[in-house]
Amino acid sequence: MSDAVCHVDFETMEAFMVDVFKGMGVPADDAAVCAEVLIAADKRGIDSHGVGRLKPIYYDRIMDHKIQQPVTEFEIVREQAATAVVDGHHGMGMVIAKRCMQMAIDKAAEFGMGMVVARDSTHYGIAGFYPMMACNAGMLGMCGTNARPSIAPTFGVENMLGTNPLVFGFPTDEPFIFTNDYATSVSQRGKIEQYAREGKDLPAGWVIDREGQTRTDAVSVLDELVAGTAALVPVGGIGEETAGYKGYGYATVVEILSAALQQGAFLKQLSGFDADGGRVPYRLGHFFMAVNISAFTELEAFKKTTGDILRALRGSQKAPGAERIYTCGEKEHLAWLERKDSGVPLGPEIQKQIITMRDALGLDGYRFEFE
């Protein structure tokens, strides 16, 4: 194994992930969807949610903890023309999410808007993937998901809310889609895992402990987030001074939309453990919305206005010393331009995980340069 970061081309990495998912018992078409969502994160430079999550989130939960079903039973439990409620029966989150968003898009194509919600699902990867599906269909998209309890409410120290991303996607006349693809906490677990893997301290202000103090030791914070003795800080920061209650409010909005319409689990019910400390499914809920732009205006006009807004923002006066102003989705586009020829960067920890899964599943056809 190499101590350095090594690169594997995207095609090989995606094919490997498809084979790992198939090796876990995921049907071929679904395995392709799961790998597509994970590789999209790697392509977009979102290293916290790409191949680095394959073992700890998907492989371990299916193969070791047995709390996720590789074969997804996608049950529509209630449906009207523009809406639906889905039960995912602890299947593959990406498969459930992609199908829900496609249903919302199909409904919006017919009725102007579509909203589909899911319960008893599992981790669906980068939230931005799904609104971008709507954008590629000439629509605007929105989605969110609840997650393991992590965020403490303003003036609280207990991990109550998930990192609950609230994500929009808008088509524009620019080379990249606008998507504000982020959690409602200052940071999220995937990024803390990344800091832990790289042996780095966390910035102050990401995590609060039971004494109300910020914590910076990434490795112990990961354990304490599970134990509930530390919590993530909502967007806006600790307390009221920098308006932490706004992030807290948005995280609550996501928790409600991920649980109340679909009558799913919420807050501490998503801990993944039962009262005796045994592993149980996470029972996540999601919501997806698609809005057909042509029900309001011409698609090209919408794209131009959106692009004009983004260009005006980027063209506005910069802070002293700042090189440029970005708009949402731009850094991910730049990451792709930078990475497309070099491939997925893999640190030593992920290299080890890849070899572990390959050997356990007997995927002998794969040999990597870093071995």
Ligand SMILES: NC(=O)c1ccc[n+]([C@@H]2O[C@H](COP(=O)([O-])OP(=O)(O)OC[C@H]3O[C@@H](n4cnc5c(N)ncnc54)[C@H](O)[C@@H]3O)[C@@H](O)[C@H]2O)c1
């Ligand atoms: N499935 C889940 O349970 C779950 C939970 C939390 C987060 N996530 C995913 O984790 C990923 C990372 O989340 P995060 O909270 O760490 O995101 P982040 O803090 O890295 O923010 C990324 C977003 O901010 C934008 N951005 C970054 N710098 C910018 C700047 N200077 N100006 C304008 N926009 C800028 C990016 O374009 C992108 O949309 C996301 O893909 C998110 O969907 C998933």
